Amino acid sequence: MSHEGIRFSTKEDQARQEEENRPLPKIAITPEKVRVLMTEGKGLEIDWVDGHRSAWGFAWLREACPCATCLEERKQEGRKPGQAKAKPAALLPMYTPPPKPESVIPVGRYAIQFNWLDGHTGGIYSWEYLRRVCQCRECEFERSETTGAPN
Ligand SMILES: [Zn+2]
Numbered sequence: 716m717s718h719e720g721i722r723f724s725t726k727e728d729q730a731r732q733e734e735e736n737r738p739l740p741k742i743a744i745t746p747e748k749v750r751v752l753m754t755e756g757k758g759l760e761i762d763w764v765d766g767h768r769s770a771w772g773f774a775w776l777r778e779a780c781p782c783a784t785c786l787e788e789r790k791q792e793g794r795k796p797g798q799a800k801a802k803p804a805a806l807l808p809m810y811t812p813p814p815k816p817e818s819v820i821p822v823g824r825y826a827i828q829f830n831w832l833d834g835h836t837g838g839i840y841s842w843e844y845l846r847r848v849c850q851c852r853e854c855e856f857e858r859s860e861t862t863g864a865p866n
């Protein structure tokens with residue numbers, strides 16, 4: 716499992732990558748309980764084996780879709796996972812229903828896939844990805860500390 720951990724890169728590369736790819740312990744990326752609050756329309760909750768608890772709203776998850784298309788789009792627009800697109804101010808406000816999944820299916824043992832009501836599918840949210848984007852105060856604080864972003 717750890718064979719691919721060997722790579723050759725410069726020190727600067729490593730420093731940059733360590734921030735994002737800091738390995739997480741297995742217990743931190745193994746869910747003990749996964750709840751999808753479909754009927755409530757709320758979102759996803761995960762209790763991790765290490766005792767941590769995470770929760771994400773559907774709207775957030777939709778904007779954090781990890782598929783290649785969405786990743787690229789966010790990169791180009793400089794958006795973080797979960798950050799909504801800026802709404803064009805000049806247009807008449809239109810009602811858009813909040814994002815909701817049509818179905819949520821487990822992918823192997825490592826991920827969960829959301830198929831959204833708006834027709835977008837194919838985003839596979841791995842446990843590791845989800846843990847890395849945990850929205851709890853503790854994790855948010857830790858991330859703001861390490862990236863130096865203002866709170
Ligand atoms: Zn996507």
Ligand SMILES: [Zn+2]
Binds near residue numbers: 849851853
């Ligand atoms: Zn957290």
